Amino acid sequence: MTERPLPTKDRLIRAAADLFRRSGYHGVGLSELLSAADAPKGSLYHHFPNGKSDLAVAAATWASDEMLRMIAASFEPAKDFEAGTRTLCHKAAKMFDKSGQWDGCPISATLFEGPGNTDFRQHAHHLYEGWITEVTHHAAQLGEPDPRETADTLFILLQGGWQLARARQSSDELRKLPDRLFATKTN
């Protein structure tokens, strides 16, 4: 992929997304962040005038966009909704393994665990609804009877499944998700 001469701003965003997901907003210090991104403090406050909080929003948004891309890449080539769901859960499991099996959801770790700030939480809500809207769209496209409710259910399963996978240190919990969703629903 394109990873060669990544500009400082992007290095900051990616390092932030990575570290916040691992330790939560308050669990990451600026010094750790900057050394991970290999950037000096001046650059941070040049690109993100409000410092850590601005960077956190950017990092969560970037992570959310990646998730949207993953959703689209799973459902667009799918024959039906079940196939797309299986692909998505499989991709999520791979991401889980690649992350070291301890990280949480990038959005909740960054925004929900962040400052008491209401803007943070509403932004998290906005990003989550973006995921659900995207899934709803594909569910409708693929002829699912109740796309809105189905998308909600898939969101819940992914969030809960990720948590269980994290506790058990096993991405299998994510791979088994579609079975839970479709086991009795084959009509």
Added chain:
Amino acid sequence: MTERPLPTKDRLIRAAADLFRRSGYHGVGLSELLSAADAPKGSLYHHFPNGKSDLAVAAATWASDEMLRMIAASFEPAKDFEAGTRTLCHKAAKMFDKSGQWDGCPISATLFEGPGNTDFRQHAHHLYEGWITEVTHHAAQLGEPDPRETADTLFILLQGGWQLARARQSSDELRKLPDRLFATKTN
């Protein structure tokens, strides 16, 4: 909301459970913690020699025990597993509303977002398995065909549903959980 008859140690544990759930382990300072518990620093280090981390483990364990009690109270008087599940989700919804609708799961906020410490995470795993074991027990007791898998699913739904409820600021997401679980499962 005065807990005056409560001994200092318990006041610390409850304040910690409350605050960690709201802001995560790193998001709560000792000063905030101590003023919430109305206790001086000396008491903390008397009751919890290792300080914040000891207290966090105690708080998470206490919160977990409360959850175990809630599970037992939901399933013991239940005619069947579905009834128990509905009671449990209803109780969870009430707890969600009472918590101010922004707090997360006390265990993951306290232990997963805590220090990189492996002990923390394994303890979280241990507590979670305690919940699942308890639900498995009741599911078996109430004649559910596959108690282990059913308990896993309920755990996933509760974790994911709580997250969605938090984003949407609506405990209805928790109340609707049993419908998602039993809608197509009317065997």
Added chain:
DNA sequence: CGGCATCTGGACCGATCAGTCTAGTCACGT
């Protein structure tokens, strides 16, 4: 009463926190 252990109160510590500030470097248009 004395003697001892448990618990409390808070002053104090070095480390680290997020954030500020300014001098210096660099790329690029002219």
Added chain:
DNA sequence: ACGTGACTAGACTGATCGGTCCAGATGCCG
């Protein structure tokens, strides 16, 4: 070659962090 704005570099600051320490209460035995 020069000027200008975008960007980097890191020393510095005041606040707050978690943690230590010990003198004083307090309770509970004799």
